[in-house]
Amino acid sequence: MQQKVMLQTQPRIAHLSSLSEAQRGAAPPCIRILPQRCHRAAFVPLAEAQPRSTKASAATSSSASSLDWHSNGTQVPLNDLPEPDGDWSLPFIGETPEFKANHWDWARKRVAKYGPVFRSNIFGSDVIVVTDFVGLQKVFGGAHKLTQWMTAPSLELLCEGSIEAGKEKASHQKQRRQQGAAFTPDAMDAYLPRVVATCEAYLQHWASQDSVNLVPAMGELSFDFAEGLVVGLGIDGKEKRILAAKWQEFTKNAFTFTLDLPGTPFNRARKARDYIMAAIKERVAEKKLEFERGSVKKDTLLAFYASAKADEGDPLDEHELAMNVLLLMLAGSDTSRDAHKVLLGVLPELPPAIMEELRAEQRRIVEKHGKGFGRAAMAEMRYAEALSREVLRIWGPADILFRLVKEDFELHGKRIRKGATILASMLYAKACDPRLSAGDHTESAIPLHMDIHQLHASVKPERWLDPSNKLDMAALATFGMGPHSCLGAPLYLQEAKVLLALIARGYDVSNATGAPNDWGVSPNAAGGSPAADVFLKFVPHKYV
Numbered sequence: 001m002q003q004k005v006m007l008q009t010q011p012r013i014a015h016l017s018s019l020s021e022a023q024r025g026a027a028p029p030c031i032r033i034l035p036q037r038c039h040r041a042a043f044v045p046l047a048e049a050q051p052r053s054t055k056a057s058a059a060t061s062s063s064a065s066s067l068d069w070h071s072n073g074t075q076v077p078l079n080d081l082p083e084p085d086g087d088w089s090l091p092f093i094g095e096t097p098e099f100k101a102n103h104w105d106w107a108r109k110r111v112a113k114y115g116p117v118f119r120s121n122i123f124g125s126d127v128i129v130v131t132d133f134v135g136l137q138k139v140f141g142g143a144h145k146l147t148q149w150m151t152a153p154s155l156e157l158l159c160e161g162s163i164e165a166g167k168e169k170a171s172h173q174k175q176r177r178q179q180g181a182a183f184t185p186d187a188m189d190a191y192l193p194r195v196v197a198t199c200e201a202y203l204q205h206w207a208s209q210d211s212v213n214l215v216p217a218m219g220e221l222s223f224d225f226a227e228g229l230v231v232g233l234g235i236d237g238k239e240k241r242i243l244a245a246k247w248q249e250f251t252k253n254a255f256t257f258t259l260d261l262p263g264t265p266f267n268r269a270r271k272a273r274d275y276i277m278a279a280i281k282e283r284v285a286e287k288k289l290e291f292e293r294g295s296v297k298k299d300t301l302l303a304f305y306a307s308a309k310a311d312e313g314d315p316l317d318e319h320e321l322a323m324n325v326l327l328l329m330l331a332g333s334d335t336s337r338d339a340h341k342v343l344l345g346v347l348p349e350l351p352p353a354i355m356e357e358l359r360a361e362q363r364r365i366v367e368k369h370g371k372g373f374g375r376a377a378m379a380e381m382r383y384a385e386a387l388s389r390e391v392l393r394i395w396g397p398a399d400i401l402f403r404l405v406k407e408d409f410e411l412h413g414k415r416i417r418k419g420a421t422i423l424a425s426m427l428y429a430k431a432c433d434p435r436l437s438a439g440d441h442t443e444s445a446i447p448l449h450m451d452i453h454q455l456h457a458s459v460k461p462e463r464w465l466d467p468s469n470k471l472d473m474a475a476l477a478t479f480g481m482g483p484h485s486c487l488g489a490p491l492y493l494q495e496a497k498v499l500l501a502l503i504a505r506g507y508d509v510s511n512a513t514g515a516p517n518d519w520g521v522s523p524n525a526a527g528g529s530p531a532a533d534v535f536l537k538f539v540p541h542k543y544v
């Protein structure tokens, strides 16, 4: 069950992560991929964002922050610097239980004792914990030079080498360039009709029910997005239910010990992967035929990614394409599920003025652009995007990321040694972000500006619309930073904005139980978030 612990640590969804022994870690899925050019549009401060031009590239910059975070570097030679202080606590178990129970409090106490970089032992590994934006900039900005991307060995095995590309600069840059082609503004336009149709269908379905169990409902929705937008499987009914169950089996067991014996989690993940790969390969083969015939329909991430490969003269190998598509699904499914879960789950508890402003924005947009969803209308949904970002800031899915140190470097006057594993606390960096914190992060287990249980005080979408706050996507931390930062952020935000727009135009959302939601102590705490089932009620109401 150690493994379960790890899994829950990060967003179950996958992204990235780490560790060198299966159970250490966890992480999620946004996994692999390449950078170099990351989605520039995704990192433009919302306050300055303009409608994107058709030509703008989705993958153009690895800059992740508009702020200039300076390390308080020292002139002392590296060899003379002390290493970070900290506790190892119990053998093997280390500080995992305390970390899992309450990430904020665990970090807060240690930062007070040892400073913003300290050592610990989590998930059976010795780690150097980095807890502020100065450190994150160094760790993630130093990708490929100071640090190397890492993920769980079990995932590496399940991906049969496809994940390796993320580790070295040249291969990662190429991979990111090609994957980035699936996230350009033109690609976003191509996905939009499917995103709108999917959201409309789900909202109608939810409105037909007495109440909707939030977490499973968001699991279904995000799987629909993943298989529909990424691969375009076009399945339904029983076929879809079976594939969704296999998907759950795969994601639940992909981060585990690498013991491949009948009945082990790894074995279950491998079998589920084989089933899913067979389905994906059918669609990949069809897409390949379209290329051979010279008439490719660009409607899915698969199609854009394969086109980028073809344009660069790379062979379209069916297995390799299918594996990369699997990774894209993995990167975008559980992360999006957890983000949508919080976004919709907090709606009934938001200050009423927020819902009113959302509806007012939709009225203005419909008056100007009509009811359809096009690029111009989407670009004007600035308040909806600000709310989506604000919710991710407060309770975003990815709370830790791991990196391997490639060469010695200095951080906060400490020597970080080559070979160490970094645990980057994205959660605590947000807690102490000087742009947002009033300093209460040093005193309370959850700082007020991130307290999901006090939304009237914490949630302020307008902070994203005021340029003087200098907030950009990096301030969310939940999409990562630097050359590996999330390529899929624009896709998630598109889904979120469409959901909010449709709800603002035509639904009332309330909490079916009438009791306040219990979100637990942190987004990925051991008790889960929410800590108890949340049931929502959707009632059609024509506002716009």
Ligand code: HEM
Residues within 6 Å of the ligand: 015, 016, 017, 029, 030, 031, 032, 033, 034, 035, 149, 166, 176, 179, 230, 328, 329, 331, 332, 333, 335, 336, 339, 396, 397, 398, 401, 402, 477, 478, 479, 480, 481, 483, 484, 485, 486, 487, 488, 489, 491, 492
């Ligand atoms: C709220 C939803 C999401 C969150 C919180 C999220 C989070 C992240 C994070 C933290 C990383 C960086 C990992 C690292 O540095 O080790 C990442 C990378 C990535 N994400 Fe996402 N992600 C989300 C949605 C998506 C979606 C929908 C897709 C695509 C379908 C996607 C595709 C990717 C890819 C391809 C990378 C790899 C970038 C690279 O290594 O160069 N993500 N994501």
